Amino acid sequence: MPTLVDAHTHLFAPAQRAARIEVAARDATFADMYADPRAKMASIEDLLVALDRAGIAKAVAAGFAFAGPDDLAEQNGYLLAAQERSGGRIAALATLNPAAAGWRDAAEGALAAGARGFGELRPHNQGWDPLGRASHALCDLSAANRVPLLWHVSEPVGHAYPGKLGGIAPADLIELATAHPETKMVAAHLGGGLSFYLEMPEVARAIENVYFDTAAVSLLYSEESVTRLAALAGEQRVLFASDFPLLSPLRQLERVRAVLRGSAAQAVCGGNADSLFFAAPRLAGSSTRNG
Numbered sequence: 148m149p150t151l152v153d154a155h156t157h158l159f160a161p162a163q164r165a166a167r168i169e170v171a172a173r174d175a176t177f178a179d180m181y182a183d184p185r186a187k188m189a190s191i192e193d194l195l196v197a198l199d200r201a202g203i204a205k206a207v208a209a210g211f212a213f214a215g216p217d218d219l220a221e222q223n224g225y226l227l228a229a230q231e232r233s234g235g236r237i238a239a240l241a242t243l244n245p246a247a248a249g250w251r252d253a254a255e256g257a258l259a260a261g262a263r264g265f266g267e268l269r270p271h272n273q274g275w276d277p278l279g280r281a282s283h284a285l286c287d288l289s290a291a292n293r294v295p296l297l298w299h300v301s302e303p304v305g306h307a308y309p310g311k312l313g314g315i316a317p318a319d320l321i322e323l324a325t326a327h328p329e330t331k332m333v334a335a336h337l338g339g340g341l342s343f344y345l346e347m348p349e350v351a352r353a354i355e356n357v358y359f360d361t362a363a364v365s366l367l368y369s370e371e372s373v374t375r376l377a378a379l380a381g382e383q384r385v386l387f388a389s390d391f392p393l394l395s396p397l398r399q400l401e402r403v404r405a406v407l408r409g410s411a412a413q414a415v416c417g418g419n420a421d422s423l424f425f426a427a428p429r430l431a432g433s434s435t436r437n438g
């Protein structure tokens with residue numbers, strides 16, 4: 148039985164869950180997505196219950212792109228502690244704000260504490276240019292430490308939803324990924340249409356470092372879209388993901404398994420994410436894990 152992995156979930160620190168009104172008052176993007184008390188915010192315990200219900204072994208816990216360094220530090224601390232306590236079930240992604248001074252120190256600190264990558268990245272929400280100098284520096288840091296970047300990608304068309312815009316546009320991600328072939332990138336939400344351009348041979352060759360996750364796919368795309376993405380990008384580059392707690396890992400897993408079979412299902416539903424986030428050896432010298 149291959150390992151099942153949910154490659155895109157979100158957790159918040161207890162104080163951030165308890166004080167969402169106060170946090171919303173100081174962070175406009177957070178307010179857009181979480182000021183509504185019906186917008187779910189999850190703890191590590193909530194996530195583990197949801198994974199167990201679905202028979203999913205592991206999950207990638209991503210951060211929210213807060214603007215302020217204190218909110219980022221609190222969330223990164225919680226996610227990294229959750230990873231540490233999880234017995235190998237959780238891979239924590241640290242979140243950064245490259246528009247803020249000191250982001251690089253925060254990034255290196257998170258790597259030293261065991262972060263398995265960075266994201267979910269929302270450059271336009273935080274006010275940095277995804278093709279600017281800091282973004283290229285982040286790509287270099289990611290490549291040097293062999294950890295991926297998870298980008299919020301959205302379509303330039305279709306219905307609006309809280310937090311839709313503010314990530315990276317498909318064309319910008321293609322340009323950035325082309326400039327950084329050594330940096331593994333995950334384009335969330337099926338890549339927001341980016342995958343269509345894999346039909347162009349020169350684009351396909353240039354972005355072999357880009358993976359695609361299925362987070363929130365049932366809110367955005369037709370049932371067959373995952374099958375078509377796997378055909379276009381290759382099944383080794385598609386990662387099952389729920390966007391928990393927005394959606395249920397169990398229900399989303401059932402949907403993906405309904406359209407993929409055999410080796411494709413095994414790769415997409417866990418094999419790929421297990422290699423990308425859980426198995427990659429950290430580069431010597433980038434950190435020495437404590438304990």
Ligand SMILES: [Zn+2]
Pocket residue numbers: 267298299300335336
């Ligand atoms: Zn997203």
